[in-house]
Amino acid sequence: MTSGRTGVVRITDVAALAGVSPGTASKALNDTGQLRPETRERVRRAAEQLGFTPDGRGRALSSGRSYTVGLITTDSSGRFSIPIMLGAEDALSAGEMALLLCDTRDDPVREQHYVRTLLARRVDGIIVTGRRTEPRAPIDVPIPVVYAFSASTDPADASILVDDQGGAASAVRHLLDTGRTAIAHVTGPERHRSAVERAVAAAETAGDAFRGPALYGEWSERWGRAAVDLLLRAHPDLDAVSCGSDQIARGVCERLRELGRRIPDDVAVTGYDNWDVMALACRPPLTTVDLELEELGRRAAGMLLDAVGGRPHRGTLEMPTRLVIRASTLPD
Amino acid sequence: MTSGRTGVVRITDVAALAGVSPGTASKALNDTGQLRPETRERVRRAAEQLGFTPDGRGRALSSGRSYTVGLITTDSSGRFSIPIMLGAEDALSAGEMALLLCDTRDDPVREQHYVRTLLARRVDGIIVTGRRTEPRAPIDVPIPVVYAFSASTDPADASILVDDQGGAASAVRHLLDTGRTAIAHVTGPERHRSAVERAVAAAETAGDAFRGPALYGEWSERWGRAAVDLLLRAHPDLDAVSCGSDQIARGVCERLRELGRRIPDDVAVTGYDNWDVMALACRPPLTTVDLELEELGRRAAGMLLDAVGGRPHRGTLEMPTRLVIRASTLPD
DNA sequence: GAAAATTAGGAATTCGTTTTCCGGCAGACC
DNA sequence: GGTCTGCCGGAAAACGAATTCCTAATTTTC
Numbered sequence: 267m268t269s270g271r272t273g274v275v276r277i278t279d280v281a282a283l284a285g286v287s288p289g290t291a292s293k294a295l296n297d298t299g300q301l302r303p304e305t306r307e308r309v310r311r312a313a314e315q316l317g318f319t320p321d322g323r324g325r326a327l328s329s330g331r332s333y334t335v336g337l338i339t340t341d342s343s344g345r346f347s348i349p350i351m352l353g354a355e356d357a358l359s360a361g362e363m364a365l366l367l368c369d370t371r372d373d374p375v376r377e378q379h380y381v382r383t384l385l386a387r388r389v390d391g392i393i394v395t396g397r398r399t400e401p402r403a404p405i406d407v408p409i410p411v412v413y414a415f416s417a418s419t420d421p422a423d424a425s426i427l428v429d430d431q432g433g434a435a436s437a438v439r440h441l442l443d444t445g446r447t448a449i450a451h452v453t454g455p456e457r458h459r460s461a462v463e464r465a466v467a468a469a470e471t472a473g474d475a476f477r478g479p480a481l482y483g484e485w486s487e488r489w490g491r492a493a494v495d496l497l498l499r500a501h502p503d504l505d506a507v508s509c510g511s512d513q514i515a516r517g518v519c520e521r522l523r524e525l526g527r528r529i530p531d532d533v534a535v536t537g538y539d540n541w542d543v544m545a546l547a548c549r550p551p552l553t554t555v556d557l558e559l560e561e562l563g564r565r566a567a568g569m570l571l572d573a574v575g576g577r578p579h580r581g582t583l584e585m586p587t588r589l590v591i592r593a594s595t596l597p598d
Numbered sequence: 599m600t601s602g603r604t605g606v607v608r609i610t611d612v613a614a615l616a617g618v619s620p621g622t623a624s625k626a627l628n629d630t631g632q633l634r635p636e637t638r639e640r641v642r643r644a645a646e647q648l649g650f651t652p653d654g655r656g657r658a659l660s661s662g663r664s665y666t667v668g669l670i671t672t673d674s675s676g677r678f679s680i681p682i683m684l685g686a687e688d689a690l691s692a693g694e695m696a697l698l699l700c701d702t703r704d705d706p707v708r709e710q711h712y713v714r715t716l717l718a719r720r721v722d723g724i725i726v727t728g729r730r731t732e733p734r735a736p737i738d739v740p741i742p743v744v745y746a747f748s749a750s751t752d753p754a755d756a757s758i759l760v761d762d763q764g765g766a767a768s769a770v771r772h773l774l775d776t777g778r779t780a781i782a783h784v785t786g787p788e789r790h791r792s793a794v795e796r797a798v799a800a801a802e803t804a805g806d807a808f809r810g811p812a813l814y815g816e817w818s819e820r821w822g823r824a825a826v827d828l829l830l831r832a833h834p835d836l837d838a839v840s841c842g843s844d845q846i847a848r849g850v851c852e853r854l855r856e857l858g859r860r861i862p863d864d865v866a867v868t869g870y871d872n873w874d875v876m877a878l879a880c881r882p883p884l885t886t887v888d889l890e891l892e893e894l895g896r897r898a899a900g901m902l903l904d905a906v907g908g909r910p911h912r913g914t915l916e917m918p919t920r921l922v923i924r925a926s927t928l929p930d
Numbered sequence: 931g932a933a934a935a936t937t938a939g940g941a942a943t944t945c946g947t948t949t950t951c952c953g954g955c956a957g958a959c960c
Numbered sequence: 961g962g963t964c965t966g967c968c969g970g971a972a973a974a975c976g977a978a979t980t981c982c983t984a985a986t987t988t989t990c
Binding site for chain 2: 945946947948949950
């Protein structure tokens with residue numbers, strides 16, 4: 267009840283109140299050792315009565331586990347890594363673990379520094395994430411590591427990714443299912459793996475309905491607007507545009523509106539990312555692919571917990587995306 | 599050189615190599631105690647040679663300091679708290695401290711839980727931040743706390759805020775300086791303190807040029823668009839709109855464009871937040887107020903470090919904002 | 931009814947570092 | 961030449977929990 271009395275409660279206090287030795291109290295509270303059930307219960311009650319919470323420092327030192335994991339992100343702006351972070355934090359806090367945040371700002375020197383300090387703090391494991399889906403060099407540490415969003419270049423490492431191809435395919439399949447027959451794809455720079463993967467999957471899925479080639483540009487509304495002019499000139503029959511990002515899709519919608527094309531009656535548009543500020547503000551709201559990044563973060567944390575518990579995962583796992591259908595493809 | 603040899607290096611190893619006792623080695627490395635400079639140097643070299651990094655757990659236990667601070671945020675989406683977090687993390691990592699992340703998702707039960715676990719981990723201090731500028735109830739802990747972005751309701755607590763009135767005033771002053779004579783203000787819900795503060799400052803600064811009343815609505819582009827119609831009807835002479843957020847400003851710009859008004863020739867528009875995805879994507883790019891949240895995070899961390907070091911701050915500090923001038927107020 | 935097996939819990943050790951004493955040694959002073 | 965003072969550095973005691981023995985006390989077994 268009363269918060270924060272003067273001296274903090276140690277396990278010896280609990281032990282004294284329960285009439286046992288500190289070692290016994292520890293066993294009772296951690297469900298280890300051989301104790302009579304009533305003794306266990308007595309200690310437990312004493313702990314509760316005193317509001318005892320084990321001191322993390324002592325615990326870490328003696329148990330060898332710090333109940334802490336490090337999260338290394340290269341992504342300062344955080345568009346993608348924030349949801350992953352939050353998901354991971356959520357999953358970890360359920361397991362009484364805490365998350366140490368390290369933002370490398372894409373600087374290898376800083377990364378190296380952080381790896382050292384995490385090791386010095388004896389974290390139980392590390393989650394590595396980044397802003398791009400490009401595989402990255404693994405970090406060399408003697409503790410479990412899970413790569414989230416961007417895989418390790420070592421295929422034996424545990425990596426968890428978004429199924430980009432599946433995501434793009436689902437959007438295009440939806441366009442086909444709703445009767446579209448002339449589908450183009452507009453996306454980001456060709457040097458970005460995610461752009462290429464989505465474009466390839468879109469083209470494959472669209473089959474005869476694909477109006478290629480995929481247009482590579484930048485991840486911006488401006489490019490979306492510009493791409494519309496190119497597309498309409500090349501494919502007068504165009505009735506759908508699948509985009510590599512919500513920003514591009516929003517630009518596409520804007521330009522189509524300016525040109526008097528009705529969405530989705532004349533042309534349907536799909537985005538990618540389900541970035542609410544883009545997808546919902548777009549006129550009309552965008553049908554788009556949700557990356558479920560928070561779930562990805564949760565899973566990454568779960569895999570790490572497994573590894574810490576002695577059941578390591580190996581190899582790459584791809585997480586399914588979720589198609590969110592809104593007015594840009596379906597007249598209401 | 600070689601990374602991660604088998605056994606980790608302990609301070610006793612360093613001491614042995616340097617030919618001193620562990621206690622002496624500790625003093626040498628921490629610049630405490632009375633040691634001959636050459637002894638200190640010898641130990642230091644031994645530590646370097648062995649690649650020694652002190653074990654955080656032992657250190658925390660004996661020194662009483664964990665070199666860790668908790669960051670409690672109520673803001674899952676993170677629009678505002680992310681930059682603060684990154685700034686704080688940046689400042690802390692420079693001081694060899696690490697940041698434990700706690701996202702309460704605005705749930706008091708979760709918050710209480712996190713406070714307990716942070717206390718159990720013996721963090722040296724806590725930074726509390728949120729997504730709204732409304733003052734919030736303080737947390738009751740026996741360690742230093744700094745409130746960032748949203749103040750504590752207890753004026754004696756250390757809080758660091760954005761100078762919202764100054765920010766809004768700077769935008770309006772800029773409009774006046776560039777010759778505008780009929781300025782309206784469109785902002786978010788009246789129940790939001792930040793909306794009211796900005797509106798009041800805008801009205802005061804505009805003086806005779808103010809075309810009131812300030813329009814309260816929601817923080818959305820849609821509301822920005824709707825507000826334009828109201829404004830033009832009420833004030834045909836309108837030549838500037840100061841907005842409470844970049845989203846609103848973007849909506850305002852869109853609607854003005856649709857109605858054929860030229861920006862900034864006919865009407866100048868200012869935003870608020872400098873949220874790049876809005877401010878830069880807007881046509882034309884927005885003149886807006888940057889909250890300098892990362893700097894705010896850095897300062898919050900600095901204040902916390904001071905408090906941990908025995909020099910606590912008291913009361914509320916307001917950080918200046920920065921006006922970013924772009925094409926929406928200045929023809930190029 | 932004695933030996934063996936099982937159970938419950940205590941004492942002491944461990945984790946790795948910091949920190950508090952305390953002792954020795956050198957130079958200074960009377 | 962003996963005490964006094966400063967300077968170095970060592971020994972040992974925290975710090976707080978977990979864990980490894982180990983010893984009684986019970987129960988089981990023959």
